[in-house]
Amino acid sequence: GAVVSQHPSRVICKSGTSVKIECRSLDFQATTMFWYRQFPKQSLMLMATSNEGSKATYEQGVEKDKFLINHASLTLSTLTVTSAHPEDSSFYICSASIWQGGNTIYFGEGSWLTVV
Amino acid sequence: GENVEQHPSTLSVQEGDSAVIKCTYSDSASNYFPWYKQELGKGPQLIIDIRSNVGEKKDQRIAVTLNKTAKHFSLHITETQPEDSAVYFCAASTMNRDDKIIFGKGTRLHILP
Numbered sequence: 081g082a083v084v085s086q087h088p089s090r091v092i093c094k095s096g097t098s099v100k101i102e103c104r105s106l107d108f109q110a111t112t113m114f115w116y117r118q119f120p121k122q123s124l125m126l127m128a129t130s131n132e133g134s135k136a137t138y139e140q141g142v143e144k145d146k147f148l149i150n151h152a153s154l155t156l157s158t159l160t161v162t163s164a165h166p167e168d169s170s171f172y173i174c175s176a177s178i179w180q181g182g183n184t185i186y187f188g189e190g191s192w193l194t195v196v
Numbered sequence: 197g198e199n200v201e202q203h204p205s206t207l208s209v210q211e212g213d214s215a216v217i218k219c220t221y222s223d224s225a226s227n228y229f230p231w232y233k234q235e236l237g238k239g240p241q242l243i244i245d246i247r248s249n250v251g252e253k254k255d256q257r258i259a260v261t262l263n264k265t266a267k268h269f270s271l272h273i274t275e276t277q278p279e280d281s282a283v284y285f286c287a288a289s290t291m292n293r294d295d296k297i298i299f300g301k302g303t304r305l306h307i308l309p
Contacts, residue, residue: 182227
C-alpha cells in the first residue's frame with residue numbers, strides 16, 4: 081500500500097511553546113490529508129481536513145488558531161500545536177487519501193506529544 | 197451525516213478460533229468500507245477494504261462481507277494468532293475525493309493462548 085510518514089514520532093515540549101508535526105506522502109501525491117487526535121483506548125477523532133493550496137477545514141470544536149494546519153505541497157502537510165498545554169498531550173495521526181479507483185485512506189505512524 | 201456503529205467493543209477468542217467484528221452504517225450513499233488494525237502506539241494500518249459492487253472479499257485469513265440492503269459489514273479473521281491482538285476499526289465513506297471517512301469506535305481483540 082501507499083506510504084505515509086509522520087515526524088517526529090515522539091516529542092516533548094514545554095507548556096507555552098509550539099510544536100510542529102509533519103505528515104508526508106512518500107510515494108504518491110495527496111491533495112487531501114486528514115489530521116486526527118486519539119486519546120488512550122478511544123477511537124480516532126477527526127480534527128481537520130487539509131487541502132493542498134487552500135485553508136484547512138476544521139471540525140466543530142477544534143480551535144483553528146491553536147492547531148495550525150498547512151498543506152503547502154502535494155506531499156506535505158504540517159500540524160502546529162501553538163501555545164501548548166498539558167491537556168494537548170495526545171497521540172496525533174495524519175492520513176492521506178489516494179485515488180485508486182476510489183478514495184483509499186492510508187495513515188501515518190502517529191506522533192506522541194507530551195507537554196510538560 | 198454518516199454514523200458507523202461497531203460491535204463488540206472488546207472481543208476475546210482462543211488462539212486458532214475465528215473472530216467476527218460487525219459494523220453498521222447509516223448513509224446509503226456510502227460505498228467504500230475499509231478495515232484498519234491498530235497496534236499499541238502505532239498508526240492504523242489498512243488490512244482490507246471492500247467496495248459496494250461486491251458482497252465479499254478475502255485475503256488469506258481475513259475476509260469482509262457487505263450487505264448493502266441491511267447496511268452492515270463484517271470482518272472475519274480465521275485461525276487467529278497472537279499477532280492478531282490489536283484494535284480494529286471499521287469505517288465507511290463515499291468514494292468521492294476529499295470526502296471524510298467515518299470510523300467506528302473500535303474493537304479491542306484479545307487472542308488468548
